[in-house]
Amino acid sequence: PDTIVIPPQWFPKMPTMENFQQLMVQNPALQWMWNSVFISLVTMFLVCATSSLAGYVLAKKRFYGQRILFAIFIAAMALPKQVVLVPLVRIVNFMGIHDTLWAVILPLIGWPFGVFLMKQFSENIPTELLESAKIDGCGEIRTFWSVAFPIVKPGFAALAIFTFINTWNDYFMQLVMLTSRNNLTISLGVATMQAEMATNYGLIMAGAALAAVPIVTVFLVFQKSFTQGITMGAVKG
Structure with a gap:
């Protein structure tokens, strides 16, 4: 093959899709792709939900032990996963969930970086708007959803992309938690x-190219939200 000839051929003389066909036939590649997509999407949703709420509370609510928390x-951001x-x-x-997809998802939900990022964005929420919503009779959930969330939406989008990419590339956690061949990620x-x-x-x-497609697609589709979120986070002071 062109990959091992001397001198090496950077571009094949006869391009073929045979490697992708063999990948699908000899390995459960589609199942691996589904496992990766499921883990990344569910983790992204749960991390964004918990981090946005936690960041909002740490930024706009006052309670005992807030600074310590x-x-x-x-x-925790400085601790490697190996610790x-x-x-x-x-x-x-x-919990009895070893060698399941949830064994990878659940340990990733409490992401300290996500809480830190959303807290920084939540600092931009004007306190006057929250007080006005409270005077109008809005509860905490409605105040967050109707007043706070539209303001922190760029940060939410950036966190979603960060989480998806981080989870997709989290080889270490997948290696430890998954053992069955059909439960592996791509x-x-x-x-x-x-x-x-x-x-x-x-x-x-061929497998590496297949694994890279979702990451490239997600970044290209949400590039505007990603750059906007990063820029707003950098400008805030």
Whole structure:
């Protein structure tokens, strides 16, 4: 093949889709793709929901221990996942969800960076608007949804993209929590192919290309929201 000839051929003389066909036939690649999409989308939704609410409360509500709680979130951002790996595995085993997609999703919900990011955006919410909504009889949930959320929407969109990409590329957590072949994600599945078929570079590159398509698509589609959210977060001072 063109990948191993000397001198190497950067562009194949006879392009073919055979590697993609073999990838689908020899491996459950579509199942791996579905697992990756499901884990990334569900994690994105749960992280955005919890982080936006937590960030709003930390920014606009006053309660005892508020600064200490926020300091804990900041400190947690500095901890690598390897530090809390053993407790996470024991909790997952205790819940009986090891080697399931939820074993990857649940440990990722409490993302300190998401809370920090949404708190910074929530600081831009005028307190007068919240007080006006309270005078008009709005409850906490309606105030957040009708008044606060439209203001922090750019940050919400940026967090959604961050979470999707971070979850999709989270090889370490997937490697620890998933063992069955049909439960693997596309990145983990490609890694197992590399171990099993170390010389079949065409098949491995086909899997890598398939794994990169969703990330590139998400960024291109939501590029405007992503850059807007990052810019607003940088300008805030």
